Amino acid sequence: MRDIAKIKEFGRNLCAERNRLGLSQEGLGNKISMDGNYIGRIERAEVNPTLTTIIAILEALNLSFETLYRTKSDTLK
Helix, strand or coil, X not given: CCCHHHHHHHHHHHHHHHHHCXXXXXXXXXXXCCXXXXXXXXXXXXXXXXXXXXXXXXXXXXXXXXXXXXXXXXHCX
16 A cells, blocks of 8 residues: 655655755756656655666665655654
């Protein structure tokens, strides 16, 4: 069962990290050979990305999975 709250949090974290690194959706899309519009759809939780897409994003941004999968409760600890 999909947990939409977790997908939304992942998308928000992706957007925040991408912006922190000064990279546009199109720029990130280019780095992973994907349409920038798809990156936007991930960030807005309109799609549930595959594991291979998540790995490509993590590698392109040089981030750990935990960075994008942290939740609000994790940041309060």
